[in-house]
Amino acid sequence: MFGWVVSKNNLTGPIPPALAKLTNLQIVNLSFNKFTGTLPKQLANLVGLLSFNISHNQLQVNKTCPTVLPKPIVLNPNSSDSTPGSIPQSLGHKKIILSISALVAIGAAAVIVIGVIAITVLNLRVRSSTPRSAAALPFSGGDDFSHSPTTDANSGKLVMFSGDPDFSTGAHALLNKDCELGRGGFGAVYRTVLRDGRPVAIKKLTVSSLVKSQLLIYEFVSGGSLYKRIHEGSDGNFLSWNDRFNIILGTAKSLAHLHQMNIIHYNLKSSNILIDTSGEPKVADFGLARLLPMLDRYVLSSKIQSALGYMAPEFACRTVKITEKCDVYGFGVLVLEVVTGKRPVEYTEDDVVVLCDMVREALEQSDTEDCVDGRMQGKFPADEAIPVIKLGLICTSQVPSNRPDMGEVVNILELIRCPSEGQELV
Incomplete structure (x- = not known):
C-alpha cells in the first residue's frame, strides 16, 4: 500500500502536478492545509487511487471535471467557483457589468429580507391572537x-x-x-x-x-433501520435471503414511486431504510426539501456528506445535472450491502475497501463466497443471488446513462424472483 499523508502541515501553494508521476499511489491525504489553485489535470493518471482527501483547503472547483475521479473522493467543503484574483486580465472590461449585477443582486436580496420581516411580523400578530399554542x-x-x-x-x-x-x-x-x-x-x-x-x-x-x-x-417504525439489522444485529438474528430479497424489492418499488412524482431522494442509505413489524421496508428522510424551502445548500450538503460510499460520481462534478440516476447508483450500493452484509466503504489500518470494486473483482474471479453474507451459511438460491448482485453492479455504473431507471429495476427483480421458462436473466 503506497500513500502520501501530509495533512495538518500548513502547506501552501498549488498542488504539484508532479504528484501524478507517483503512479503507485493509492492513498493521498492533503487535508487541513492551505493549498490553493485547482486540481491538476494530470491527477487523472493516478488510476490506482483508493482515497483522495483534499478537504479543508483553499482550492478552487474546476470548471470541468476530469474523466477519472479518485474513489472515494473527499471533496473540499470550503471550495468555491472563484476567488479574488481568479478573473483573467483579458476579462477586465467585464468588471463593470459584474459590479452592476452584484448591485442588482444586493437590491433583490434587500427586498426579499424586507418581505420576510413583514411576513414574520404578520405571523407573530396572528399567533398572539390565536388561543392555541x-x-x-x-x-x-x-x-x-x-x-x-x-x-x-x-x-x-x-x-x-x-x-x-x-x-x-x-x-x-x-x-x-x-x-x-x-x-x-x-x-x-x-x-x-x-x-x-x-x-x-x-x-x-x-x-x-x-x-x-x-x-x-x-x-413509529419499531423494527429499526436496515443498517442496524445488517451490521449491528446478532448472528442469531440475521436476515434470511427471503428477507433480504423482499427488502431490496420493496425499496426499489418505493424509489420508483418517488421518481414518478419527480422526487429525488439524494440520501439513500441503509440507515434511511426502516423495517416494520412485518418485515416491509419503508424509505425515510425524503420530501422535507420540498416542504421547507429554507433547507437549502447547508442541509443538502450535510446529507450528501453523510452518505459516503453511496454517492454517485456525478455528485463531485458541478457541471453535471443531478437526476434520478443518482438514486439508482445509491440503490445499487444498497443492494450489494444487503447481499454481502458489508459496508459500502470499510477502512482498515493500511487499506480502504470499496464494496463495489470488491464485489466486481470477486465476481470476475468466480469467487461467489465473498459476494454473499456468510451468516446465511449457503442457505440461498444462487440463481437469484447472482443476478441480484449483477443488477447491483449495473446500477453502480460510472456513466449515468448506463444505469436502468427504477421502474426497470423493479421489473428485473420480479423476473428474478419468478423467471419465465427459457428466459435468460441478468
Whole structure:
C-alpha cells in the first residue's frame, strides 16, 4: 500500500502536478492545509487511487471535471467557483457589468429580507391572537419515515411550538437523549408516547428559524433501520435471503414511486431504510426539501456528506445535472450491502475497501463466497443471488446513462424472483 499523508502541515501553494508521476499511489491525504489553485489535470493518471482527501483547503472547483475521479473522493467543503484574483486580465472590461449585477443582486436580496420581516411580523400578530399554542400544517410532500398512507391523524404534520412558554417547555422535555433514536441530515429523531398511549417518532428540525422549535410527528417504525439489522444485529438474528430479497424489492418499488412524482431522494442509505413489524421496508428522510424551502445548500450538503460510499460520481462534478440516476447508483450500493452484509466503504489500518470494486473483482474471479453474507451459511438460491448482485453492479455504473431507471429495476427483480421458462436473466 503506497500513500502520501501530509495533512495538518500548513502547506501552501498549488498542488504539484508532479504528484501524478507517483503512479503507485493509492492513498493521498492533503487535508487541513492551505493549498490553493485547482486540481491538476494530470491527477487523472493516478488510476490506482483508493482515497483522495483534499478537504479543508483553499482550492478552487474546476470548471470541468476530469474523466477519472479518485474513489472515494473527499471533496473540499470550503471550495468555491472563484476567488479574488481568479478573473483573467483579458476579462477586465467585464468588471463593470459584474459590479452592476452584484448591485442588482444586493437590491433583490434587500427586498426579499424586507418581505420576510413583514411576513414574520404578520405571523407573530396572528399567533398572539390565536388561543392555541401549537399550529399543525398538513404534510403532503412525502413522508420522512414511511411511503405508505396511515390513518393516524397526527402522523405527517409539521408542528411549530410557540406562544405558550409552558407548552413549549413541555415539548422540549419530551425530547431527551434517552429517547433519541438517531440523527440524520435534517435533525434528530426521538421516540415518545402520546397521551392516548400511541408511540410516535418526532423529528426535531435543525434549521435556523424565527420560531422556537419545528417538530415533525411520524408513524413509529419499531423494527429499526436496515443498517442496524445488517451490521449491528446478532448472528442469531440475521436476515434470511427471503428477507433480504423482499427488502431490496420493496425499496426499489418505493424509489420508483418517488421518481414518478419527480422526487429525488439524494440520501439513500441503509440507515434511511426502516423495517416494520412485518418485515416491509419503508424509505425515510425524503420530501422535507420540498416542504421547507429554507433547507437549502447547508442541509443538502450535510446529507450528501453523510452518505459516503453511496454517492454517485456525478455528485463531485458541478457541471453535471443531478437526476434520478443518482438514486439508482445509491440503490445499487444498497443492494450489494444487503447481499454481502458489508459496508459500502470499510477502512482498515493500511487499506480502504470499496464494496463495489470488491464485489466486481470477486465476481470476475468466480469467487461467489465473498459476494454473499456468510451468516446465511449457503442457505440461498444462487440463481437469484447472482443476478441480484449483477443488477447491483449495473446500477453502480460510472456513466449515468448506463444505469436502468427504477421502474426497470423493479421489473428485473420480479423476473428474478419468478423467471419465465427459457428466459435468460441478468
